Every structure is written in structure tokens, then in C-alpha cells.
Amino acid sequence: MSLKGDKTRQIIREKAYQLFAQKGFKEVTMKDICELTGLSRGGLYRHYESTEQIFLEIVNAFSDRQKSEVDTKIKQHVPAAEILEELLSKYADEMMNPENSFSLAICEYYSNPAVSKEDNSITRQYQTSKSTWEELISYGISTGEFNPVNPESVFHVILFAYQGVRMYSRLMKMDSEIPTQIIEEIKKLLLKEIS
Amino acid sequence: MSLKGDKTRQIIREKAYQLFAQKGFKEVTMKDICELTGLSRGGLYRHYESTEQIFLEIVNAFSDRQKSEVDTKIKQHVPAAEILEELLSKYADEMMNPENSFSLAICEYYSNPAVSKEDNSITRQYQTSKSTWEELISYGISTGEFNPVNPESVFHVILFAYQGVRMYSRLMKMDSEIPTQIIEEIKKLLLKEIS
DNA sequence: TGACAAAGCGACACTAGTGACGCATAATAA
DNA sequence: TTATTATGCGTCACTAGTGTCGCTTTGTCA
Numbered sequence: 187m188s189l190k191g192d193k194t195r196q197i198i199r200e201k202a203y204q205l206f207a208q209k210g211f212k213e214v215t216m217k218d219i220c221e222l223t224g225l226s227r228g229g230l231y232r233h234y235e236s237t238e239q240i241f242l243e244i245v246n247a248f249s250d251r252q253k254s255e256v257d258t259k260i261k262q263h264v265p266a267a268e269i270l271e272e273l274l275s276k277y278a279d280e281m282m283n284p285e286n287s288f289s290l291a292i293c294e295y296y297s298n299p300a301v302s303k304e305d306n307s308i309t310r311q312y313q314t315s316k317s318t319w320e321e322l323i324s325y326g327i328s329t330g331e332f333n334p335v336n337p338e339s340v341f342h343v344i345l346f347a348y349q350g351v352r353m354y355s356r357l358m359k360m361d362s363e364i365p366t367q368i369i370e371e372i373k374k375l376l377l378k379e380i381s
Numbered sequence: 382m383s384l385k386g387d388k389t390r391q392i393i394r395e396k397a398y399q400l401f402a403q404k405g406f407k408e409v410t411m412k413d414i415c416e417l418t419g420l421s422r423g424g425l426y427r428h429y430e431s432t433e434q435i436f437l438e439i440v441n442a443f444s445d446r447q448k449s450e451v452d453t454k455i456k457q458h459v460p461a462a463e464i465l466e467e468l469l470s471k472y473a474d475e476m477m478n479p480e481n482s483f484s485l486a487i488c489e490y491y492s493n494p495a496v497s498k499e500d501n502s503i504t505r506q507y508q509t510s511k512s513t514w515e516e517l518i519s520y521g522i523s524t525g526e527f528n529p530v531n532p533e534s535v536f537h538v539i540l541f542a543y544q545g546v547r548m549y550s551r552l553m554k555m556d557s558e559i560p561t562q563i564i565e566e567i568k569k570l571l572l573k574e575i576s
Numbered sequence: 577t578g579a580c581a582a583a584g585c586g587a588c589a590c591t592a593g594t595g596a597c598g599c600a601t602a603a604t605a606a
Numbered sequence: 607t608t609a610t611t612a613t614g615c616g617t618c619a620c621t622a623g624t625g626t627c628g629c630t631t632t633g634t635c636a
């Protein structure tokens with residue numbers, strides 16, 4: 187039942203993801219997505235009625251996947267430091283390449299006052315990302331790898347730093363020192379021993 | 382010589398400022414500005430050729446004014462702690478009212494990848510704001526009021542925190558604790574004694 | 577006060593995008 | 607295979623915005 191449609195929607199989301207990462211949220215139109223997917227206007231509207239709907243679906247899939255990856259690793263007793271390293275390296279990639287960052291589109295979406303006043307789909311993303319980090323931090327504390335910090339406030343530090351660097355790195359045309367410094371600061375905050 | 386035009390441009394900037402603060406950058410059109418100012422399309426285009434041009438003029442005037450205010454106070458030997466207090470209280474206002482924040486529009490403008498790739502007008506804003514803070518911090522250190530921190534990195538902490546909280550406060554519908562906490566953290570960082 | 581420039585008007589042609597429709601075609605279950 | 611439903615197409619009418627142009631009105635200087 188409806189296999190074809192699922193596949194098409196998958197393709198739409200993949201292509202739209204690329205567009206959002208390159209151009210930001212507002213800049214992407216249904217027409218753009220038509221062109222990249224090869225679908226016609228009618229064909230696309232059959233599946234999604236707006237760019238926002240596509241965007242929110244991607245956003246939530248994005249953070250859900252991240253959460254389940256972290257969850258799985260915790261269950262497999264992968265060391266917290268290792269999970270942290272992986273998460274941060276993804277962050278680092280995006281910080282270094284602000285010209286191709288889906289998170290930047292999320293940031294733009296958040297900061298547009300005209301958007302999502304009482305939409306809870308986007309706050310869900312925040313909650314998911316928050317709980318991912320809090321779980322990881324609590325886990326790291328319980329295994330003795332991390333310092334006994336407050337998970338919530340450290341999450342905010344990470345979130346804020348990330349936001350700031352993203353903006354900064356676009357401005358300063360990718361001075362790679364700053365992102366590295368920030369990531370080191372986060373590690374210092376969490377990890378007990380850093381040589 | 383051209384007094385009328387200067388006045389009109391002033392009005393345009395004032396009204397546009399309100400619109401940007403309410404709706405963000407992308408959402409404001411030349412039409413909107415026409416309606417609010419009472420000017421016709423032709424009349425408006427006589428003075429400005431795009432919303433971006435208006436926006437950048439406001440942005441730069443905004444940070445220039447802030448800088449000159451701080452400069453003047455330093456020359457008058459106003460205590461650094463007092464100047465800091467004033468700056469932070471303005472920040473706090475905007476953090477608490479993300480629905481009416483011009484800085485949020487700046488943030489949106491920064492985070493839109495399609496905008497200002499090699500425009501240096503917006504990096505000028507960053508530079509001005511950076512030098513304002515660095516001057517204030519250096520001054521505070523020289524008077525012995527502030528801890529001997531690194532002005533540049535503290536500026537970045539402030540900038541990043543500000544960014545993050547702005548985003549956060551829209552999401553969480555103004556939980557006023559977080560902004561206050563962040564401001565306290567900044568003060569702790571700088572001021573020698575906090576009761 | 578008259579000349580000239582500056583400021584303002586509103587209509588116009590244009591562009592880019594939306595979303596809906598009826599029809600065509602492909603997939604799938606009977 | 608056939609009936610049926612899901613998918614996809616392309617056109618159409620519509621909207622919102624842009625930027626320009628020629629004309630009128632208002633200011634300002636000599």
C-alpha cells in the first residue's frame with residue numbers, strides 16, 4: 187500500500203534538505219523543490235502543501251534520529267566521552283561550513299518573528315535536542331567520565347555557544363580557530379581530564 | 382539644501398525600524414514601509430532602492446550610536462560598572478521582549494545564507510559592536526573595576542550568550558529567569574565583587 | 577517672485593510565486 | 607487482466623511584490 191508515495195516523499199525531503207542547507211528557510215520555494223526533484227507543481231502539491239510543512243518534517247526527523255542514535259549507544263554502554271566526541275564533531279563540521287548548514291536554516295526559522303508563533307512542532311525539536319543532551323550528560327556523570335555538572339544548564343551553554351559561533355563563522359568567513367576553541371571549552375566543562 | 386529629504390529619510394528609517402523589530406528582516410516589504418510612512422511607491426523609491434539598504438543604514442546607525450554613547454561616558458570617567466549596567470539592561474529588555482526586538486532581525490539577517498555574502502556593511506556592525514565592548518572592558522580593567530580578562534574573548538561570550546538567549550526566549554515564551562541568569566553570569570565574569 | 581531642483585504621486589509592466597483543477601498515467605489488489 | 611486508486615502532469619487564475627516613468631507639487635535660492 188502506497189509504496190510509491192512514501193518513496194517520493196523521501197526524495198522530496200532529501201532534496202529539500204539540501205536546498206534549506208544551502209539557501210536557508212525563507213529562500214526555498216515550492217518551485218525550487220520541483221526543479222530539484224523533477225516533480226511538477228501538481229505532483230509536489232499532492233504530497234506537501236507548503237515548504238514549511240516539509241521543513242518541519244525534516245527538522246523533527248533530524249532531531250529524532252540524533253536522539254535515537256545517542257539512546258542506542260548509551261544502551262550499548264559506549265563510553266560517554268566517545269558519544270560526546272561524535273556529536274561535537276558533527277557540530278564542528280557545521281560550524282566550519284556555515285554555507286551548507288541545515289542548522290542555520292533552523293536558526294533562521296527560529297529567529298523569524300513572523301513564523302511559528304504557537305506552533306509546537308518546532309518546540310518539539312528543541313525539547314528533543316534538550317533531552318538528548320541531558321541524557322548523555324547524566325549518563326556521562328553516572329559512569330564517572332563527566333564532571334558532576336547541571337545537565338540543563340550545560341545544555342544551554344552548548345546550545346548558546348553553537349548559535350553564536352554559527353553566526354560568527356559566517357561573518358568572519360570561517361576562522362576555524364573559534365569553533366575549535368569553543369568545542370575545547372565544552373569538553374573542558376564536561377570531561378574530567380584534558381591533557 | 383535638501384532639508385525635506387533628510388526629514389523624510391529619517392521618518393522612513395524610524396518606521397522601518399518598528400517594522401523590522403516586529404516582523405523581522407525578510408518579512409518587511411517596500412509596500413509595508415509605504416503604508417506606515419504614508420509615502421507612495423514612487424516617493425519611497427526616490428529615497429531608498431531596497432529594504433536591505435534601509436535595514437543596513439539603520440543597523441549601522443544603531444551600533445554607531447551605541448559606540449559613541451559608550452565613548453562619551455568613558456571620556457567623562459563614568460564608572461565602568463555603571464556603563465556596563467546600562468548596556469546590559471538594554472540587552473535584558475530585548476531578551477525579555479523577543480516579539481519586538483530589532484536585534485532579532487539582525488540575527489535573522491546574519492543567519493540567512495542568501496544574504497550579504499560579501500557585503501561589508503554588516504561586518505562593520507560587528508566590528509563596531511566588538512570595539513565598543515572591548516573598549517569598555519579594557520577601560521574597566523584599567524580603573525580596577527573589572528577582572529583582568531581577555532576583552533576579545535569576553536566579548537564573544539557576551540555576544541554568543543545574547544544570541545542564544547534571544548532564540549531561547551522566543552521558544553520558551555519569555556521565561557524571564559534565563560535572561561537574568563545570563564546577565565548575572567556576565568557580571569560575575571567581569572566585576573570583582575558580587576554580593 | 578520666478579526659476580529650478582527636489583520631492584512626491586500613481587499608473588504601468590513585469591516577475592515570481594501560490595494553490596487548485598481536470599486529465600493522464602502508473603501501480604496494485606481482486 | 608481489469609478495476610480502481612494513487613500518483614503525477616501542466617495549465618490557469620490569482621496574489622504580492624518589484625522597480626520605472628512621466629507628471630505634478632512643493633521647497634528653496636537668487
